[in-house]
Amino acid sequence: MAKMLASRRTPLSSERILDAAVELLDRDGLDALSMRHLGAALGVEAMSLYRHFPSKVRLLEGLAGRLLSELALPVPGAAPWDVSVRALARGYRELLVRHPNAIPLLATLQLTNPGALGPAGAVMALLRDAGFGAKTSIHALATAVSYVIGFAYWEAGTAVLRAGVSEPPAIPAGADPYIAERWSEIALADCDEAFEFGLDVLIAGFDRVRGG
Known part of the structure; x- marks a missing residue:
């Protein structure tokens, strides 16, 4: 009750709404993020939220921007392009680990989401400054984002299989000999090592097409 009264005394703002939305998202998941639930978490009526976000679509746009604001964006010329791309990819993965x-x-x-324009523009500026052509930069951006998000999906989806496990499960019957040979490493995947391997491949591929 005291928390709800304090919430009602605190002026409602877009920033406060988005902070509460992140907390609700982290705790209960995306499907639970409704105007009604968010209003209850803030101690206000759901209709009060519409003064700041006229629809749930606008709320989700704002939420995406709020999450992406946690990224440290690269500055062209501040470091070699590959170092900056690696740092940004690692930062994006860490963001997704914090907010699965x-x-x-x-x-x-x-890119119609205003919150996406800053990060996308920063990456495009970095790549163009490093000698990537306009079209190649667009493809590189899409490829890098797809890799990090795809990896994060796999990492989050298999986290429960690795939690508190020190020994691999039994090898499935009929497993290919090459799978059986490295079963322990496969079953107890080192996510950091796997991510860095993929990142190495990604950067090497980008370097091959740089200038195109």
Whole structure:
């Protein structure tokens, strides 16, 4: 009750609504994020939220922007382009690890979302400054984002299989000999090592098409 009264005394703002939306998303998931639930969490009527976000679509756009604001964006020329791309990819993965329930939202993010323009523009500026052509930069951006989000989906989806496990499960009957040979590493995947391997491949591929 005291928390609700304090919430009602605190002026409602877009920032406060989005902070509460992130908390609700992290705790209960994207499907539970409704105007009614969000209003209850803030101690206000749902209709009060519409003064700041006229629809749930606008709320989700704002939420995506709020999440992406956690990224440290690269500055062209501040470091070699590949170092900056690696840092940004790692930062995006860390963001998704902190907010796994946000992965479906960010996986469907479009550039029509104002919150996406800053990060996308920063990456495009970085790549163009490094000698990537305009079209190649667009493809590189889409490829990098797809890799990080896809990896995060896999990492979040298999986290329960790795939690508190020190020994691999039994090898499935009929497993290919090459699978059986490395079963322990496969079953107890080192996510950091796997991510860095994929990132190495990604950067090497980008370097091959740089200038195109």
